[in-house]
Amino acid sequence: MKYSRQRELVLETVRKYPVHPTADFVYTHLREEHPNISLGTVYRNLNLLAELGLIHKIAIPNGSDRFDFRTDEHYHMICNKCGQVFDAELSILRELDTQIEKATGFLVTGHDLIINGICSHCKTQQNLTKERGNE
Numbered sequence: 001m002k003y004s005r006q007r008e009l010v011l012e013t014v015r016k017y018p019v020h021p022t023a024d025f026v027y028t029h030l031r032e033e034h035p036n037i038s039l040g041t042v043y044r045n046l047n048l049l050a051e052l053g054l055i056h057k058i059a060i061p062n063g064s065d066r067f068d069f070r071t072d073e074h075y076h077m078i079c080n081k082c083g084q085v086f087d088a089e090l091s092i093l094r095e096l097d098t099q100i101e102k103a104t105g106f107l108v109t110g111h112d113l114i115i116n117g118i119c120s121h122c123k124t125q126q127n128l129t130k131e132r133g134n135e
């Protein structure tokens with residue numbers, strides 16, 4: 001792959017912000033110091049970096065794709081309230097892979113698992129709102 005300064009900037013931005021950024025987030029942050037970069041360039045480079053396995057693309061149903069610098073096997077949780085994406089370490093799925101292979105002979109090569117719910121911060125805020133309503 002030919003070196004590209006713009007591709008390097010996109011990769012560094014995903015690495016710098018471990019919030020599972022969207023393409024728009026990456027674009028907005030890059031434009032501050034590199035006003036000539038285009039949104040199309042950011043999208044193309046994010047997708048290429050994901051295809052090359054240098055970043056992980058998280059397809060969000062009914063939302064913008066997110067990108068993760070971590071490429072090791074892990075899963076994601078998305079808060080239904082604030083939209084924040086969190087990493088989840090789930091060893092139970094490795095056990096499930098083993099059970100599937102033993103039972104069926106099917107070799108599991110990966111998962112696309114997104115867990116939806118309410119993060120601890122939003123849950124606390126929700127509980128505070130309920131408490132205030134009961135006063």
